[in-house]
Amino acid sequence: MTMEQIKIGNTLVDYRITYSSRQKTIELVIDLESGFTVKAPGSMSKEEVAANLRRKTSWIIINLDKMNEVIRNETRKEFVSGEKFPYKGKHYRLKVVQVNEEIVPTLTFTHSKFIAHLPVSVPELDYPRIIQPLFIGFYHEKAEKVLNQRARMYSKYFEEKPSLIKVQPLKNKWGNCSKTNQLRFNWRVVMAKMSIIDYVVVHELCHTKYKDHSKAFWNEVQKILPDYEERKEWLRVQGDLLKI
Known part of the structure; x- marks a missing residue:
């Protein structure tokens, strides 16, 4: 079993390939336990598998969305051993x-x-x-350290430095930059992988230069993170899952 990726729009989708001599045709399986698995005949190359997937992108997106919707609507955490x-x-x-x-x-x-x-x-x-409050406290504390450290690291790209970096609950936002360049970040972002944390940090730092989402703003983001569109899309699709 090997891990591969396919790009659908701006989204990178991970999948596993299993090969079997008993498998006559390609089969796609998406479930909560194993994620996205492709079952392929033993004679089929990775290139042929990828070509098959590119013809089935609509099916993949629809079913990944369905799986994510199930996860979003899962019973709330019970905070018991094993979760x-x-x-x-x-x-x-x-x-x-x-x-x-x-x-x-x-x-x-x-x-x-x-x-x-x-x-x-x-x-x-x-x-x-x-x-649950103990987890929120943990995430808040870690977010303070991680976001301050990443903001300091990326500040070298900007003449204007943040006047404040603060972590707090933000409803429906991952970050915010005020007119006076005060940066506020949602503590939940520390649940995400570092590439996503960096995208949120760079996004808000770019607002110290551009207060809108103009083409100039996105060009500034791209200078620092050439693959920002993939990170942005990941956050759009997966962001709702970053919760407890």
Whole structure:
């Protein structure tokens, strides 16, 4: 099984290819567990598989959209052991540990999983009420560090420097640049992979030079991120999934 990509419009779609001598025709499978899988005859080359996919782009987009809609409408997180939570583009499992003494609930990240420590007296029904704010605090803290660091790194491209960089909840926005070049970022963006975080940062930094979305503005974004359209499209399609 190998991982490949196909570009549909401005969107890069990942898919896995499995080859089998028993497979007579190409078969496309999209599901929640394995994502997008292409089952191909053993004699078919990668180029032939790609050519087949290019003829079926409408089917691929429609069914990927359906799968994402299912994910968006999933039952809310229960915040129990085994659930996965995103951070910088990867998903990590949560482990809930309950201890006998009356401790203050905490959440730690070990670079392989999240661990929530709770008193044993807390019933599972109350996990969301207690653990969700801990996750929000974690994301907010990490977003402060990551976004400030990336903003400093990309500021070298601009004469005007941000007068403020702040992380906060932003309804229906990933970032905002004020008339006085105060940059505000949505803490949820730290759930995304770094290339997307960088796109959001560069987008707002370009607003320190251009306060609109004119051609000059997008040309400025492209100077720094030549593939910005793919990043922008990823955020448009996948952004709703960056939530807890």
